[in-house]
Amino acid sequence: MEGDDFRIIVDAEENGVRHITAAPSRLVCSKLIDFDLIDGKIHNLKYLAGCNGNLQALGALLEGAPVEFALERLRGINCAGRGTSCSDQFARVLAAALERHSQGTAPGDRLA
Numbered sequence: 456m457e458g459d460d461f462r463i464i465v466d467a468e469e470n471g472v473r474h475i476t477a478a479p480s481r482l483v484c485s486k487l488i489d490f491d492l493i494d495g496k497i498h499n500l501k502y503l504a505g506c507n508g509n510l511q512a513l514g515a516l517l518e519g520a521p522v523e524f525a526l527e528r529l530r531g532i533n534c535a536g537r538g539t540s541c542s543d544q545f546a547r548v549l550a551a552a553l554e555r556h557s558q559g560t561a562p563g564d565r566l567a
Contacts, residue, residue: 456538457537458483458544461480461547463552475488475491479544479545482538483537488501497517497521501514513542531543
């Protein structure tokens with residue numbers, strides 16, 4: 456699917472905190488998405504590049520939010536006809552990380 460060229464770079468868990476860093480699709484303006492998952496909730500969401508104010512607001516709005524909330528609200532948001540957006544990329548990365556976890560793939564320090 457268009458926009459599925461994101462890549463999870465770091466997926467590491469320590470002391471109950473799962474830290475994920477991903478390179479989003481080349482179709483969006485942001486260059487990195489970085490966040491933590493603690494007990495099924497989103498924390499410390501930050502983007503490198505992109506629409507700075509909007510992405511800071513997204514991080515503030517999602518702080519402590521359940522993963523399911525973010526997936527429901529952000530999937531499919533389209534920016535400028537690209538078929539994806541920085542918000543949609545976060546949802547896609549989040550869904551991929553959850554799928555890895557449900558398949559029993561243990562988070563590792565670094566992924567290709």
